[in-house]
Amino acid sequence: MKIIIDAMGGDLGPSEVIKGSLDAINELNIDIILVGNEDIIKNELKNYKDSHDRIEILNADDIITNDEDPSLAIRRKKNSSLVVGFNALVNGLGDGFLSAGSTGAILAGGIFIVKRIEGIHRAPLSVLYPTLRGFSLLLDAGANVDCKPEYLYQFALMGSIYMEKVMGKTSPTIGLLNIGSEKGKGNALSKEAYALLEESELNFIGNIEGRDLPAGTVDIVVTDGFAGNIALKLTEGVATSIFSLLKEELMKNFKTKFGAAILKPEFKNIKNRFDYREYGGAPLLGLKKPVVKAHGSSDAYAIKNGIKQLVKFVENDVIKIIQENIHIEK
Amino acid sequence: MKIIIDAMGGDLGPSEVIKGSLDAINELNIDIILVGNEDIIKNELKNYKDSHDRIEILNADDIITNDEDPSLAIRRKKNSSLVVGFNALVNGLGDGFLSAGSTGAILAGGIFIVKRIEGIHRAPLSVLYPTLRGFSLLLDAGANVDCKPEYLYQFALMGSIYMEKVMGKTSPTIGLLNIGSEKGKGNALSKEAYALLEESELNFIGNIEGRDLPAGTVDIVVTDGFAGNIALKLTEGVATSIFSLLKEELMKNFKTKFGAAILKPEFKNIKNRFDYREYGGAPLLGLKKPVVKAHGSSDAYAIKNGIKQLVKFVENDVIKIIQENIHIEK
Numbered sequence: 083m084k085i086i087i088d089a090m091g092g093d094l095g096p097s098e099v100i101k102g103s104l105d106a107i108n109e110l111n112i113d114i115i116l117v118g119n120e121d122i123i124k125n126e127l128k129n130y131k132d133s134h135d136r137i138e139i140l141n142a143d144d145i146i147t148n149d150e151d152p153s154l155a156i157r158r159k160k161n162s163s164l165v166v167g168f169n170a171l172v173n174g175l176g177d178g179f180l181s182a183g184s185t186g187a188i189l190a191g192g193i194f195i196v197k198r199i200e201g202i203h204r205a206p207l208s209v210l211y212p213t214l215r216g217f218s219l220l221l222d223a224g225a226n227v228d229c230k231p232e233y234l235y236q237f238a239l240m241g242s243i244y245m246e247k248v249m250g251k252t253s254p255t256i257g258l259l260n261i262g263s264e265k266g267k268g269n270a271l272s273k274e275a276y277a278l279l280e281e282s283e284l285n286f287i288g289n290i291e292g293r294d295l296p297a298g299t300v301d302i303v304v305t306d307g308f309a310g311n312i313a314l315k316l317t318e319g320v321a322t323s324i325f326s327l328l329k330e331e332l333m334k335n336f337k338t339k340f341g342a343a344i345l346k347p348e349f350k351n352i353k354n355r356f357d358y359r360e361y362g363g364a365p366l367l368g369l370k371k372p373v374v375k376a377h378g379s380s381d382a383y384a385i386k387n388g389i390k391q392l393v394k395f396v397e398n399d400v401i402k403i404i405q406e407n408i409h410i411e412k
Numbered sequence: 413m414k415i416i417i418d419a420m421g422g423d424l425g426p427s428e429v430i431k432g433s434l435d436a437i438n439e440l441n442i443d444i445i446l447v448g449n450e451d452i453i454k455n456e457l458k459n460y461k462d463s464h465d466r467i468e469i470l471n472a473d474d475i476i477t478n479d480e481d482p483s484l485a486i487r488r489k490k491n492s493s494l495v496v497g498f499n500a501l502v503n504g505l506g507d508g509f510l511s512a513g514s515t516g517a518i519l520a521g522g523i524f525i526v527k528r529i530e531g532i533h534r535a536p537l538s539v540l541y542p543t544l545r546g547f548s549l550l551l552d553a554g555a556n557v558d559c560k561p562e563y564l565y566q567f568a569l570m571g572s573i574y575m576e577k578v579m580g581k582t583s584p585t586i587g588l589l590n591i592g593s594e595k596g597k598g599n600a601l602s603k604e605a606y607a608l609l610e611e612s613e614l615n616f617i618g619n620i621e622g623r624d625l626p627a628g629t630v631d632i633v634v635t636d637g638f639a640g641n642i643a644l645k646l647t648e649g650v651a652t653s654i655f656s657l658l659k660e661e662l663m664k665n666f667k668t669k670f671g672a673a674i675l676k677p678e679f680k681n682i683k684n685r686f687d688y689r690e691y692g693g694a695p696l697l698g699l700k701k702p703v704v705k706a707h708g709s710s711d712a713y714a715i716k717n718g719i720k721q722l723v724k725f726v727e728n729d730v731i732k733i734i735q736e737n738i739h740i741e742k
Contacts, residue, residue, distance in 0.1 A: 214653050224591055227599040261554055261641040269557040269638045292645030296653040308599045309639055311591040315622030316643055320650040323544050323626040327685060331678035338678055344671035348661035355657060 083396060085389055086176035089118035090145045090163040091183030093379045099182060100126045102385025107136050109386065110393055115176050117142050117167040140175075142166035145183075148378070152186030156194055164188065168195040171371050178372035178392045180363065182380045188373070189225050189366065196369045199401065201408040204233045205368035206307065207375075208241060209314060210361040213298025217361060219245050220295070220303045224311035231274035234258070234304050235282060240367040240404055241302040242284055247398035248365070248391065254301035257290035259309055264289070271306060279304075321356055363388035365395060367404070372396050413726060415719055416506035419448035420475045420493040421513025423709045429512065430456045432715025437466050439716065440723055445506050447472050447497040470505075472496035475513075478708070482516030486524055494518065498525040501701050508702035508722045510693065512710045518703070519555050519696065526699045529731065531738040534563045535698035536637065537705075538571065539644060540691040543628025547691060549575050550625070550633045554641035561604035564588070564634050565612060570697040570734055571632040572614055577728035578695070578721060587620035587630035589639055594619070601636060609634075651686055693718035695725060697734070702726050 087103050089096045096118060103114050113136045116123050120141040127134065144162040146155045159165055164183055168191045171179040179196075181188050189207060198205055206222030221237045222229070238256045245254040258276055260268040265276060267289055279286040290299050295313060305313070328349075332342040342349070354360075362384065363376040372395040376388040417433050419426045426448060433444050443466045446453050450471040457464065474492040476485045489495055494513055498521045501509040509526075511518050519537060528535055536552030551567045552559070568586045575584040588606055590598040595606060597619055609616040620629050625643060635643070658679075662672040672679070684690075692714065693706040702725040706718035 214656070227591060259642060261557060261638060261645075269636075272638075292642040292647075293649030293652070295646055296649045306599075308591060308602075309642055312589060312622040312639055312643060313646055315591075316625055316646055317622070317650050319623030319626045320647050321654060322623070324651060324654050324682070326544065327682050331681055332675065334678065338675060341671050341674035341678075344674070345662065345668060348664065348668055348671075351661055352654070352657050 083393060084113040084115060084176040085392060086115045086117060086140075086167050086170050086179045087389070088163045088167045088179070088181035088183055089116040089123050090142070091181040092376065092385075094381060096122055097126055098380065098382045099385050101382035102380070103137075103389065104130055104132070105382060105386040106389035108132065110390060112136070112389075112393060113138070115140050115170060117170065118163040119143055140166060140170055146187045148184045150184070150187070152184060152190040153194070155187050156190045164191055165195065168192070171373070172196055177396045178374070180374045180376055180385075180388050180392050182376035182378055182385065182388075185224075185375060185378075188375045192366045192369045192373050196371050196373060198368050199370055199405055199408065202236060202368040202404075203230070204236070205366060206237045206240075207364060208244070208367055209364045211295065211303065211314070211317070212356050212361070213296055215298035218295070218298055218301055218303050219249075220305070220310055220314065221367070222305065222307035222310050223314050223364070224307045226307040227311075228308075229271060229306035231271060231278050234271070234275040234306065235278040236368070236408070238279055238282070238284055238286065238302060238304045239407060241304065243403050243407065244365055244367060244395075244400055245301050247400050247403065248394045251301050253285050256284055256286045256302045256304060257288065257294065257300035258286075259295070259303055259305035259313065260289035260291065262289060263291060275304070325353070359384035359387065361387065362391035365391070370401065372401060413723060414443040414445060414506040415722060416445045416447060416470075416497050416500050416509045417719070418493045418497045418509070418511035418513055419446040419453055420472070421511040422706065422715075424711060426452055427456055428710065428712045429715050431712035432710070433467075433719065434460055434462070435712060435716040436719035438462065440720060442466070442719075442723060443468070445470050445500060447500065448493040449473055470496060470500055476517045478514045480514070480517070482514060482520040483524070485517050486520045494521055495525065498522070501703070502526055507726045508704070510704045510706055510715075510718050510722050512706035512708055512715065512718075515554075515705060515708075518705045522696045522699045522703050526701050526703060528698050529700055529735055529738065532698040532734075533560070533566060535696060536567045536570075537694060538574070538697055539694045541625065541633065541644070541647070542686050542691070543626055545628035548625070548628055548631055548633050549579075550635070550640055550644065551697070552635065552637035552640050553644050553694070554637045556637040557641075558638075559601060559636035561601060561608050564601070564605040564636065565608040566698070566738070568609055568614055568616065568632060568634045569612070569737060571634065573733050573737065574695055574697060574725075574730055575631050577730050577733065578724045581631050583615050584631035586614055586616045586632045586634060587618065587624065588616075589625070589633055589635035589643065590619035590621065592619060593621060605634070655683070689714035689717065691717065692721040695721070700731065702731060
């Protein structure tokens with residue numbers, strides 16, 4: 083298996099992406115194509131002795147930043163690491179593609195270059211959302227703000243296949259994010275989506291409320307990209323606020339610092355529960371080839387876990403299964 | 413001033429509501445009408461010596477529970493404490509009404525019995541949302557799941573008047589809950605609402621994201637009742653999850669219990685920051701008379717604070733100001 087990596091994407095720069103890629107080669111027995119400025123990549127690789135023979139470099143002198151208009155950048159920057167990487171994927175140079183770059187540009191590149199699977203209306207952004215029970219797949223987390231009921235049904239179908247094949251959940255449960263648990267609750271979109279999900283063969287357990295998300299009531303949370311994006315960023319915000327209040331209180335005086343020192347490992351355990359690095363990355367579902375978006379601030383460990391997830395995405399024929407089921411069910 | 417209180421609403425029963433009412437009489441120099449079963453109320457009042465002359469009882473033998481269909485219950489249960497209370501308000505027996513009963517039934521009663529101010533399209537549910545800087549007013553928190561841009565504009569206007577007149581914020585800032593901070597982001601509703609808010613005379617500072625809510629970036633957060641309800645319940649859920657993880661970690665062994673004992677006052681400080689009891693209640697804006705919904709699990713202290721808020725709601729002529737501004741601006 084050969085994986086294409088955008089060596090220039092991510093806030094921490096190429097060194098972490100390249101270190102993570104090398105760790106993945108050793109652990110997963112794969113080949114890797116690093117896409118980006120050849121000089122920079124070669125210079126980074128001098129720090130390592132192993133695995134050089136399993137690495138190819140594909141030169142791309144330009145980069146796309148977070149500040150650029152995603153669609154415009156994808157159309158204009160033909161020599162960016164992102165566009166060169168996507169083209170390499172489409173041309174069959176590798177089996178899957180990972181980038182920690184701009185989310186918008188990765189989505190735009192996925193849709194314009196890799197293209198959607200025939201019959202798929204929209205490609206959602208999917209994220210692994212940490213819960214009290216582990217994690218759930220939340221989709222759409224922000225790609226499609228105005229959705230139709232059929233889109234939500236397809237998100238549920240693709241999420242279900244991904245959670246089963248890649249994350250190893252048997253018959254994963256699906257919940258529709260809504261304002262109440264009873265059938266008949268919600269806005270026009272959720273009422274129609276409920277009906278579609280109910281009559282499908284998916285393991286749909288009904289509506290879930292905001293509080294069910296962190297509780298981990300279901301394996302897959304389906305919603306439109308507007309509510310999903312607000313939910314995702316709000317979760318980060320609430321957690322950050324509580325930890326910052328905690329820090330403020332625990333740094334108040336000698337007594338509190340003493341207590342905090344005793345409990346340091348326990349506080350670390352809690353923070354780790356919210357660590358995106360363990361989960362690797364966000365799959366772009368609905369595209370013709372496997373693409374994973376790693377978190378923007380991914381370090382080498384997070385990159386390696388993202389590649390691990392991408393390898394399972396490829397190995398388990400997720401895209402072929404989606405293609406088969408889309409044609410059967412719609 | 414005379415305040416009408418639903419003595420039967422709330423999860424903790426009439427004793428807490430009545431105790432809170434008596435505390436409010438002493439602190440605020442007001443008269444109170446308690447609505448509910450006369451025998452139960454009289455029996456409760458035997459526990460107190462003071463203020464009997466400032467209390468009237470309005471008998472209502474029935475109650476509306478959380479499990480009932482709100483609109484149906486309001487139409488059918490004419491002798492419920494909620495319907496009798498609303499009718500007393502409309503007939504001018506008192507200046508404002510407070511209940512800790514079913515949110516849906518209070519909303520339905522407000523709309524069907526008290527009725528909307530002329531020119532107001534929809535009455536939102538408003539909640540005081542705790543933030544790092546104090547609290548923000550979030551509206552709509554769940555009353556209207558399918559909104560039009562004009563509704564959101566009116567929510568902003570009413571919220572602004574309330575925060576200024578009742579909560580004492582000068583020129584309160586308004587943010588539109590969205591998936592990105594830049595203009596032009598979001599779904600069809602948010603783009604149109606943005607335009608309306610931008611051209612208004614309100615202190616609109618633009619879009620805010622999910623993470624800005626707990627940070628307290630703005631005084632008033634405007635959104636439709638679908639996203640608002642999900643945001644509210646998700647916030648509760650994330651906070652509950654983190655506190656439950658914390659509890660689990662800190663009860664692990666002797667060492668952690670020792671550390672937790674040292675930090676007990678600090679943990680309590682953090683929990684207090686999320687205490688709804690301090691904020692009193694949720695105003696129902698857009699109705700012809702002042703109505704406040706107290707939290708379902710309100711104790712006497714929360715009820716007293718809710719009455720305090722209602723008194724300011726009445727004193728500061730919020731409804732008259734809304735009426736004047738609706739006619740001028742639309």
